[in-house]
Amino acid sequence: MAADVTLNTTSETVDLTGLPEPVVQDIRRLVQTLREKLSGQQPSPAVAARPPLMGRFADLKLSIPREHIDEAQAEAWAGLPRDFPEPSKGS
Secondary structure, X not given: OOOOOOEOOOOOOEOOOOOOHHHXXXXXXXXXHHHHHHHOOOOOHHHHOOOOOOOOOHHHOOOOOHHHHHHHHHHXXXXXXXXXXXXXXXX
């Protein structure tokens, strides 16, 4: 899926033909954000609002069993102390 991305230094046009639509949208948001930062304007609501992450990887058909998630959480929390020392008073 190679795309011919060319930039002409005398023009502000970039050929994004062949790139997937989500990539094109990300590039548009990036350019808009950069323009707003350079001009000192506040970001527009369209740029500030990011697409939700829920369902972003649904097409991968991943299925992680609840037991695996519980096991990973238990391993992550295993090394943390249960009791925290009192902060020292006065210095």
